Amino acid sequence: MIEKSWRLLASRSLSEHRIFTLHADRYRLEPEGRESDFFKLDAPDWINVIPLTPDGNVVMVRQFRHGIREVTLEIPGGMVDPGEDPQAAAARELEEETGYVAARVRQLGWVWPNPAIQTNRCYTFLAEDVVPDGKLAHDPYERIEVVLRPLSEVASLIQQGEIRHALVVAAFAHLWTSEKAAGNTGGNSSS
């Protein structure tokens, strides 16, 4: 068993950085007995949401991303607040970032954003029949532009590199695999 090879010796918090805390976990690898620190980011769980309008568009957001210092095309998303249900977080972030509200929100799945160096999950939701009847509420450091893109073009947007955020690509993969499980044959058809 691979699990049994790794013996956790100690875990310590190194520094806090608003949206994540840096930790060092010390492990001994058996049977060799080698020891090393493994660094990881502890963060709240995240959510993202694919908002579909009645006419088959995805409500997307453009925003500046400070890691890459560029503007990206993404779906709405954010952090789950302490004690908040992930589905409630999805509905909240959708409305806050885009002003859209959904008739129905359901979970499509969840991923580990990076199981090697992060502790948290990212839950993906589908929001159906969304309409712009809600109230925008941007964070002090959010500057977001809302854009609509046909769901039928999302595979092309990924292929052409217009959509490059791994968690957004993974979200659409969950949509496509859930459609496949439901019996649709197309890889990216609107249901």
Added chain:
Amino acid sequence: MIEKSWRLLASRSLSEHRIFTLHADRYRLEPEGRESDFFKLDAPDWINVIPLTPDGNVVMVRQFRHGIREVTLEIPGGMVDPGEDPQAAAARELEEETGYVAARVRQLGWVWPNPAIQTNRCYTFLAEDVVPDGKLAHDPYERIEVVLRPLSEVASLIQQGEIRHALVVAAFAHLWTSEKAAGNTGGNSSS
């Protein structure tokens, strides 16, 4: 233009952690004039690779992931070495982690693993007609089990939660969208 709202004031390195360096970038948001630090991880580019055997299996790896303290089912992957071509890194990691070598390796696309808090890219490759004729070369802290899974079952493995690494899910999304662009209709068919 959203880009023009963000003025980079300073960038400083905070700490080094073997596989990434922690940085703080200070921005002023215009026109409000608010200032804040944005934290990010600077890391080498990453690669992952979907290795396909002649009979339609994907060569996958099981390994303990220290962020989540669990064993995951993934495709081979790793860091691009300094000066290394990403495609060469894919062929190298495939052989080192699994012992398989490929007749052909081609790039399917690339993603930002996390454009909000990381600077790096992850390139995805397809390795075709792989055979176990290479030489395993695990890192001192790698403990990897190789398992084969039919490509035709990958969508189900994602749907059922057997595959949860976001970059692995995104890799298969690239395979499916590239197949779609090539004219196949199935969402996850083997080509």
